[in-house]
Amino acid sequence: MAGLKEVRTRIASVISTQQITSAMKMVAASKLRKAQNNIVALRPYALKLKGIIQNISENGSMADSVFTKVEDPDKVLLVVITSNRGMCGAFNSSVNKATLEHIQTNFADQNKRGNLHMITIGRKGTEFFKRRNYKVEASFNSVFDNLVYPNVSEIANQIMDWYKDKTYSRVDIIYNQFKNAATQILAVEQMLPLVPEKVEVTQKQFHNDYIFEPEEEELLLAVIPQLLRIQLFKALLDSYASEFGARMTAMHKATENAGEILKDLKIRYNNARQASITKELIEIVSGAEVLKK
Numbered sequence: 001m002a003g004l005k006e007v008r009t010r011i012a013s014v015i016s017t018q019q020i021t022s023a024m025k026m027v028a029a030s031k032l033r034k035a036q037n038n039i040v041a042l043r044p045y046a047l048k049l050k051g052i053i054q055n056i057s058e059n060g061s062m063a064d065s066v067f068t069k070v071e072d073p074d075k076v077l078l079v080v081i082t083s084n085r086g087m088c089g090a091f092n093s094s095v096n097k098a099t100l101e102h103i104q105t106n107f108a109d110q111n112k113r114g115n116l117h118m119i120t121i122g123r124k125g126t127e128f129f130k131r132r133n134y135k136v137e138a139s140f141n142s143v144f145d146n147l148v149y150p151n152v153s154e155i156a157n158q159i160m161d162w163y164k165d166k167t168y169s170r171v172d173i174i175y176n177q178f179k180n181a182a183t184q185i186l187a188v189e190q191m192l193p194l195v196p197e198k199v200e201v202t203q204k205q206f207h208n209d210y211i212f213e214p215e216e217e218e219l220l221l222a223v224i225p226q227l228l229r230i231q232l233f234k235a236l237l238d239s240y241a242s243e244f245g246a247r248m249t250a251m252h253k254a255t256e257n258a259g260e261i262l263k264d265l266k267i268r269y270n271n272a273r274q275a276s277i278t279k280e281l282i283e284i285v286s287g288a289e290v291l292k293k
Helices: 002-057 091-106 108-112 123-131 141-146 149-164 216-292
Strands: 076-081 116-121 135-139 170-180 183-192
Touching (some): 002 216, 076 091, 076 149, 076 216, 091 108, 091 123, 091 183, 116 123, 141 149, 141 216, 149 183, 149 216, 170 216, 183 216
Parallel strands (some): 076 116, 076 170, 116 135
Antiparallel strands (some): 170 183
């Protein structure tokens, strides 16, 4: 009977776990809808702004901007975006692992000389890199409590101030890019210096000729910082939506696994119960035979 009691206890525990994971899946799915709508709404604006910068850069107009001057990356800042909570599969570990690989591949020398610092956004990344004695310049874990553009702008402004003061000569962002609820794409983007992508001109493409009002230089002073703020904001919205997608998928799989375990435990319980009943019947019959003799 001790075996039956143990199996009953395990069944109750698995049922409780299944209820929790199912509830977490529903909560993640609910939050995912809003997060997905936010990133989908921002992408056209970010893409258009990037396209304008690309067209302006083709005239060489961005050469005088402090944010586009390419120098030797002697001092590096990495912006690592994870989540504040776990239970989302490999969402956080993939970002942390990619960051370590990025450092080893591209900035090993800067890291040895102590010229590699980090900004972590998300408690999981903060804890991971502090345990490994990396230089975490600042942590903005609370930004996910109220993920709005003004709060993110303050972080971007701080990064741009450091870059203008030559505190850092290279800034990269590592995060999960949202594709759909089941798929997150690991992204490593260069934030500073701003290097517009080279686009090959085909017959179907044409160059936009802009009339600038106010002057081109004055306009760029406003547009380039805005693009950098939007780039960081987009990365955070991508990561936020990816987190809920990863958590929903992870909790869905956990709920299914709990169902499989529950099925096996019920079979074991029934087998043990039948064996116990059979044993009792045998003992009763054996006792009756003894009494007859």
